[in-house]
Amino acid sequence: MFVRPEETIKEFELEPGMVVADFGCGSGHYTIAAAKRVGEKGRVYAIDVQRDLLQAVKSTAELNNLKNIEIIWADLDLAQGSRLADNSVDFVIISNILFQSENRQQITKEAFRILKDKGRVAVVEWARENEKTGPPMKNRITKEETQNIFLEQGFKLEKEFQPGENHYGLIFKK
Numbered sequence: 122m123f124v125r126p127e128e129t130i131k132e133f134e135l136e137p138g139m140v141v142a143d144f145g146c147g148s149g150h151y152t153i154a155a156a157k158r159v160g161e162k163g164r165v166y167a168i169d170v171q172r173d174l175l176q177a178v179k180s181t182a183e184l185n186n187l188k189n190i191e192i193i194w195a196d197l198d199l200a201q202g203s204r205l206a207d208n209s210v211d212f213v214i215i216s217n218i219l220f221q222s223e224n225r226q227q228i229t230k231e232a233f234r235i236l237k238d239k240g241r242v243a244v245v246e247w248a249r250e251n252e253k254t255g256p257p258m259k260n261r262i263t264k265e266e267t268q269n270i271f272l273e274q275g276f277k278l279e280k281e282f283q284p285g286e287n288h289y290g291l292i293f294k295k
């Protein structure tokens with residue numbers, strides 16, 4: 122079973138009016154689910170480096186009449202890559218991007234920078250248990266490595282969750 126964002130997002134405990142950043146939003150499955158949860162008083166920033174994926178998110182948002190999504194083209198491997206203000210976001214979603222990143226620590230720093238005090242971040246990544254599905258094993262980041270990167274940045278582990286049989290999930294608090 123692959124991750125189902127509509128189900129997984131329940132673990133995030135998003136509330137109406139929250140501000141969410143979806144780092145590496147891809148085709149926007151989490152973005153759309155989060156936008157529905159935070160409602161019209163909330164905001165979701167869909168952030169990706171691939172313009173074609175952002176266009177797909179924009180189209181899906183329009184089809185679903187979701188006006189609380191803002192598209193941001195950005196490189197999260199760079200300092201202040203999201204282009205969002207310090208302490209401006211309640212929740213960050215980081216799903217399946219750490220294994221692709223050359224600069225995982227920078228992504229973590231960026232999440233910390235934009236999160237409000239007591240803000241939270243959810244990380245969903247490929248587990249190392251099933252090598253037949255997903256990216257090559259050498260690219261994957263273990264749950265322990267992920268924890269260490271976030272703890273070193275100053276986050277506290279809040280909880281673990283199971284987003285699907287091929288992934289692990291962690292939620293950290295600033």
